[in-house]
Amino acid sequence: xxxxxxxxxxxxxxxxxxxxxxxxxxxxxxxxxxxxxxxxxxxxxxxxxxxxxxxxxxxxxxxxxxxxxxxxxxxxxxxxxxxxxxxxxxxxxxxxxxxxxxxxxxxxxxxxxxxxxxxxxxxxxxxxxxxxxxxxxxxxxxxxxxxxxxxxxxxxxxxxxxxxxxxxxxxxxxxxxxxxxxxxxxxxxxxxxxxxxxxxxxxxxxxxxxxxxxxxxxxxxxxxxxxxxxxxxxxxxxxxxxxxxxxxxxxxxxxxxxxxxxxxxxxx
Amino acid sequence: xxxxxxxxxxxxxxxxxxxxxxxxxxxxxxxxxxxxxxxxxxxxxxxxxxxxxxxxxxxxxxxxxxxxxxxxxxxxxxxxxxxxxxxxxxxxxxxxxxxxxxxxxxxxxxxxxxxxxxxxxxxxxxxxxxxxxxxxxxxxxxxxxxxxxxxxxxxxxxxxxxxxxxxxxxxxxxxxxxxxxxxxxxxxxxxxxxxxxxxxxxxxxxxxxxxxxxxxxxxxxxxxxxxxxxxxxxxxxxxxxxxxxxxxxxxxxxxxxxxxxxxxxxxxxxxxxxxxxxxxxxxxxxxxxxxxxxxxxxxxxxxxxxxxxxxxxxxxxxxxxxxxxxxxxxxxxxxxxxxxxxxxxxxxxxxxxxxxxxxxxxxxxxxxxxxxxxxxxxxxxxxxxxxxxxxxxxxxxxxxxxxxxxxxxxxxxxxxxxxxxxxxxxxxxxxxxxxxxxxxx
Numbered sequence: 141x142x143x144x145x146x147x148x149x150x151x152x153x154x155x156x157x158x159x160x161x162x163x164x165x166x167x168x169x170x171x172x173x174x175x176x177x178x179x180x181x182x183x184x185x186x187x188x189x190x191x192x193x194x195x196x197x198x199x200x201x202x203x204x205x206x207x208x209x210x211x212x213x214x215x216x217x218x219x220x221x222x223x224x225x226x227x228x229x230x231x232x233x234x235x236x237x238x239x240x241x242x243x244x245x246x247x248x249x250x251x252x253x254x255x256x257x258x259x260x261x262x263x264x265x266x267x268x269x270x271x272x273x274x275x276x277x278x279x280x281x282x283x284x285x286x287x288x289x290x291x292x293x294x295x296x297x298x299x300x301x302x303x304x305x306x307x308x309x310x311x312x313x314x315x316x317x318x319x320x321x322x323x324x325x326x327x328x329x330x331x332x333x334x335x336x337x338x339x340x341x342x343x344x345x346x347x348x349x350x351x352x353x354x355x356x357x358x359x360x361x362x363x364x365x366x367x368x369x370x371x372x373x374x375x376x377x378x379x380x381x382x383x384x385x386x387x388x389x390x391x392x393x394x395x396x397x398x399x400x401x402x403x404x405x406x407x408x
Numbered sequence: 409x410x411x412x413x414x415x416x417x418x419x420x421x422x423x424x425x426x427x428x429x430x431x432x433x434x435x436x437x438x439x440x441x442x443x444x445x446x447x448x449x450x451x452x453x454x455x456x457x458x459x460x461x462x463x464x465x466x467x468x469x470x471x472x473x474x475x476x477x478x479x480x481x482x483x484x485x486x487x488x489x490x491x492x493x494x495x496x497x498x499x500x501x502x503x504x505x506x507x508x509x510x511x512x513x514x515x516x517x518x519x520x521x522x523x524x525x526x527x528x529x530x531x532x533x534x535x536x537x538x539x540x541x542x543x544x545x546x547x548x549x550x551x552x553x554x555x556x557x558x559x560x561x562x563x564x565x566x567x568x569x570x571x572x573x574x575x576x577x578x579x580x581x582x583x584x585x586x587x588x589x590x591x592x593x594x595x596x597x598x599x600x601x602x603x604x605x606x607x608x609x610x611x612x613x614x615x616x617x618x619x620x621x622x623x624x625x626x627x628x629x630x631x632x633x634x635x636x637x638x639x640x641x642x643x644x645x646x647x648x649x650x651x652x653x654x655x656x657x658x659x660x661x662x663x664x665x666x667x668x669x670x671x672x673x674x675x676x677x678x679x680x681x682x683x684x685x686x687x688x689x690x691x692x693x694x695x696x697x698x699x700x701x702x703x704x705x706x707x708x709x710x711x712x713x714x715x716x717x718x719x720x721x722x723x724x725x726x727x728x729x730x731x732x733x734x735x736x737x738x739x740x741x742x743x744x745x746x747x748x749x750x751x752x753x754x755x756x757x758x759x760x761x762x763x764x765x766x767x768x769x770x771x772x773x774x775x776x777x778x779x780x781x782x783x784x785x786x787x788x789x790x791x792x793x794x795x796x797x798x799x800x801x802x803x804x805x806x807x808x809x810x811x812x813x814x815x816x817x818x819x820x821x822x823x824x825x826x827x828x829x830x831x832x833x834x835x836x837x838x839x840x841x842x843x844x845x846x847x848x849x
């Protein structure tokens with residue numbers, strides 16, 4: 141078990157003041173079998189926030205800032221206990237996660253490459269995902285800033301490079317084609333300056349985590365903020381406003397982890 | 409009736425003055441057209457109407473149960489009545505609406521069900537239209553004008569007054585209004601094909617006509633911004649904006665027509681959205697096929713109104729039949745509406761038929777095929793020959809689901825532009841008639 145703390149801020153500076161600014165945030169972890177949220181806080185100076193859950197079960201904050209402002213900052217922090225195993229029990233997967241979504245629409249190249257993954261009918265979901273991860277690693281190079289938020293799995297594959305979002309989309313697209321329910325997950329890990337994306341796949345009574353960017357199955361160390369069909373469902377910060385669009389974005393993230401022991405009684 | 413026919417020019421002048429029009433996009437350019445009116449009404453006898461009323465009510469109830477089920481437990485899929493492909497691969501299914509139960513558990517507050525009457529007199533349903541069906545305003549205005557121009561016609565005929573539609577609509581909207589707030593009709597604006605109707609219905613129901621910038625969401629509550637920026641709580645939104653543009657933070661992020669965070673207010677039950685977001689799944693042409701099965705499944709009743717005979721190439725038996733009989737069938741792309749994506753096999757040459765067969769084989773779920781229904785011609789006045797002609801026509805019946813289900817005793821009868829055409833959508837030319845429902849003896 142690990143004990144994690146996070147401090148995350150997104151700051152937007154506008155060249156000229158904007159107004160009628162409405163936004164929706166997914167930047168706070170919620171409880172699940174793999175993470176226990178000890179405390180969390182989310183605020184935007186100048187705006188009042190309301191909390192709720194979206195239809196995927198993610199914790200969302202919505203807010204409005206109607207008057208003119210030339211900067212906007214989301215500040216969120218918290219402490220989370222992470223279990224030793226990344227496993228989210230679910231008696232039956234939502235079958236939606238077997239169907240292509242906007243970012244994971246397969247193309248010809250994807251279906252052809254899938255045949256080279258040597259997946260056998262008898263392969264367990266974990267084995268299928270392992271083979272697909274290897275395929276992603278074979279076809280893709282990691283290159284910072286090589287793609288944008290709008291890049292689809294097919295487009296990233298055509299380029300042969302991308303970032304964690306693209307690695308996750310491609311693995312999801314292939315997993316779904318291979319008949320393994322898979323969904324996009326986003327959150328915090330240690331040692332990165334921004335949020336990270338990974339994949340959850342369904343394997344006998346629950347969801348397990350796999351990180352194609354780091355080529356590993358997940359045990360612990362991942363704080364999840366949201367999951368959904370793909371990037372589109374998991375926007376950390378989504379907003380619309382009136383005014384000039386020129387803006388500067390500054391993101392700060394610090395994540396601390398330490399091992400966490402249970403079992404020492406009082407007085408020790 | 410003869411006076412009415414003699415007065416047709418007067419009627420059309422009145423309609424032009426009222427501004428009875430709809431917009432169409434041709435080559436990307438917006439035009440507003442007058443909607444041609446034919447003074448010969450479609451007359452539906454009282455007994456026939458009684459049956460239609462029952463059948464339409466049954467359909468609306470079953471479709472509502474379906475939407476409630478699809479956005480929560482999905483029993484109908486689990487029980488194998490509908491294959492999951494027809495839900496998850498359909499454009500109209502919106503996962504963002506999962507587990508949001510609308511106030512009063514009603515999704516299809518307003519259905520605009522399209523029917524045709526076959527030569528043998530049987531009514532057959534073509535489409536259910538549970539998203540933002542338009543057209544109710546035209547018969548109301550036509551009735552108002554024809555009564556003015558030819559009052560004597562209505563002394564001799566015992567016809568149900570159809571000018572009560574705004575009152576029925578208002579009653580329904582009030583029923584779902586949350587927190588006694590304002591009722592608004594939310595329009596995408598004057599470049600929408602039905603803008604005329606939005607402003608007409610707002611005026612007639614006393615609702616406020618709202619444009620995108622007029623509505624704001626704060627604290628998960630919707631407010632109408634007045635002229636001086638004062639805020640008024642909104643309790644019901646009769647929206648005429650399509651799902652994908654409704655909320656840029658939940659759906660299409662580039663939408664300028666929507667209300668940001670409307671879905672948050674709706675999810676929390678702070679506002680009624682009419683019709684409910686997500687209804688597009690029921691409008692999917694592939695799902696239309698299953699409506700009679702829904703009636704049996706949810707209501708344990710025998711379906712009263714049949715669908716047009718439909719085949720789903722998704723199922724191998726149907727596919728075999730469709731591919732073998734393509735030349736006599738009409739094939740529709742499931743995700744299209746408004747008369748687009750409709751192909752009549754008999755209009756295609758051998759190469760085109762082959763191409764279509766290939767498309768169907770490659771993506772069977774994308775298509776449905778139907779037998780061409782020989783539906784009844786209605787008489788229309790023409791400007792050539794003896795001045796009388798025959799046209800194919802359909803009927804859009806409006807079903808309001810409020811405290812109870814009510815079918816409006818009228819409807820929009822649309823007829824085809826060309827004598828032998830089967831396509832009656834107003835976006836494809838053609839005109840409309842008033843629909844007279846005879847009063848009970």
